[in-house]
Amino acid sequence: MSLSTITKKLLASPAALLVRRSFASAVASSPLHAHYPVAAGSQTAHLQLRTGETFTGGSFGASVSTVGETVFTTSLVGYPESMTDPSYLGQLLVFTQPLIGNYGVPKRTRDEFGLLNHFESEKIQCRGIIVSDYAAKYSHWNAIESLSEWCAREGVPAITGVDTRALVHILRGQGSTLGSLNVGAEPAQTIDWADPNVDNLVAQASTDSVRVFNPTGDVHIALIDCGVKYNIIRSLCQQGARVSLVPWNHPVASELSSYDGIFISNGPGSPAHCTETIDQIRHAYSVYQRPIFGICMGNQLMGLAAGMDVYKLRFGNRGHNQPAVDLTNGKCVITSQNHGYALDDSHMPQGWDRYYVNANDGSNEGIRHVDMPFRSVQFHPEAKGGPLDTAYLFKEFVDQVREAKAAGVQAVVDDSVITQKQQQATPIQASA
Ligand SMILES: NC(=O)CC[C@H](N)C(=O)O
Numbered sequence: 001m002s003l004s005t006i007t008k009k010l011l012a013s014p015a016a017l018l019v020r021r022s023f024a025s026a027v028a029s030s031p032l033h034a035h036y037p038v039a040a041g042s043q044t045a046h047l048q049l050r051t052g053e054t055f056t057g058g059s060f061g062a063s064v065s066t067v068g069e070t071v072f073t074t075s076l077v078g079y080p081e082s083m084t085d086p087s088y089l090g091q092l093l094v095f096t097q098p099l100i101g102n103y104g105v106p107k108r109t110r111d112e113f114g115l116l117n118h119f120e121s122e123k124i125q126c127r128g129i130i131v132s133d134y135a136a137k138y139s140h141w142n143a144i145e146s147l148s149e150w151c152a153r154e155g156v157p158a159i160t161g162v163d164t165r166a167l168v169h170i171l172r173g174q175g176s177t178l179g180s181l182n183v184g185a186e187p188a189q190t191i192d193w194a195d196p197n198v199d200n201l202v203a204q205a206s207t208d209s210v211r212v213f214n215p216t217g218d219v220h221i222a223l224i225d226c227g228v229k230y231n232i233i234r235s236l237c238q239q240g241a242r243v244s245l246v247p248w249n250h251p252v253a254s255e256l257s258s259y260d261g262i263f264i265s266n267g268p269g270s271p272a273h274c275t276e277t278i279d280q281i282r283h284a285y286s287v288y289q290r291p292i293f294g295i296c297m298g299n300q301l302m303g304l305a306a307g308m309d310v311y312k313l314r315f316g317n318r319g320h321n322q323p324a325v326d327l328t329n330g331k332c333v334i335t336s337q338n339h340g341y342a343l344d345d346s347h348m349p350q351g352w353d354r355y356y357v358n359a360n361d362g363s364n365e366g367i368r369h370v371d372m373p374f375r376s377v378q379f380h381p382e383a384k385g386g387p388l389d390t391a392y393l394f395k396e397f398v399d400q401v402r403e404a405k406a407a408g409v410q411a412v413v414d415d416s417v418i419t420q421k422q423q424q425a426t427p428i429q430a431s432a
Pocket of ligand 1: 087265267268269270271295296297298338339340341342372
């Protein structure tokens with residue numbers, strides 16, 4: 001049977017007719033978006049955008065209401081990882097992949113470093129999730145519960161039956177906007193539109209105290225925790241490093257000589273709140289001689305510390321197939337991303353260069369110092385989920401740290417040079 005015959009038969013099948021009829025009537029009943037039936041037994045839920053649009057569906061998580069920044073991810077898999085990624089703190093996460101939940105939620109097992117294997121932090125970080133078609137029936141050898149049970153247990157609301165194509169169309173057009181996810185027969189009449197981005201979300205996501213991973217590692221990395229994903233810690237430990245995870249406002253600058261390398265993590269919200277971290281990094285630039293590396297929020301903070309500015313993207317880049325071009329060799333890598341802000345690299349500060357650029361929208365994907373071993377990337381080389389194309393960056397960084405140590409490079413320059421450099425330092429601009 002030819003392909004076109006098979007296609008014709010499928011389109012004429014009773015199931016296809018049913019789908020086409022219900023889609024046609026749904027579209028006819030709403031010029032804005034399609035409505036899908038609420039699953040029997042579930043409560044009605046609503047997603048109301050601050051800009052006025054309302055989407056109605058069925059609740060499959062906790063019966064609570066919440067407000068957050070509505071953002072979408074185009075990733076096809078990895079909902080347990082995305083939902084526990086602290087960068088999503090304060091956000092309502094829309095999945096453009098229509099079928100979500102089909103492989104359930106995995107067991108909480110830990111690796112040799114004490115990190116959860118299948119989650120990027122200890123709990124769900126996003127405020128709620130929005131899906132087109134929740135798969136109540138799940139199947140996976142490692143699953144222990146459904147996505148619905150997990151959300152309900154962790155107090156996170158979830159809505160299914162939303163026309164996510166129409167929703168994303170709106171978000172792409174007007175930009176990410178606040179949304180209210182509420183459970184109940186009618187949409188909420190009064191909503192407190194508190195914008196999570198006015199708060200310092202990094203302070204909420206960061207560790208309160210120093211934690212050491214892989215204590216027998218041969219090089220010592222200070223990992224500044226702005227809301228770190230577990231796979232960043234794991235990736236450094238797997239390269240043989242001893243990792244001290246320190247709070248976002250830890251006085252790293254006053255203990256630089258204890259570290260063979262500095263690493264700045266991803267994190268939620270606007271980087272403009274992290275003035276204390278920016279000050280620490282800026283001080284490190286003036287005296288530190290060993291490698292510094294940043295990921296995502298780390299890229300933004302390193303750029304701000306170098307004197308760059310940051311701006312908010314209309315709807316951000318969140319997904320697992322974002323192309324980034326390495327400007328040092330022209331190669332394009334496919335990357336995992338999750339960010340709403342970007343560095344303005346139209347004017348690079350003296351001594352700094354663009355490192356990677358996004359091949360879709362031209363936004364900044366990284367910066368590097370031309371003389372010193374300081375660099376950062378906007379994408380997530382640790383993936384989880386997403387492609388591992390850029391995992392080599394962890395090896396390169398730890399190798400560089402090891403080589404600097406072996407070559408006897410002093411962690412900090414001597415005092416006379418410090419005084420000279422500090423006198424030359426110029427104040428930075430941080431805006432969002
Ligand atoms: N993943 C991240 O580190 C995100 C950084 C920042 N919160 C942003 O949205 O741009």
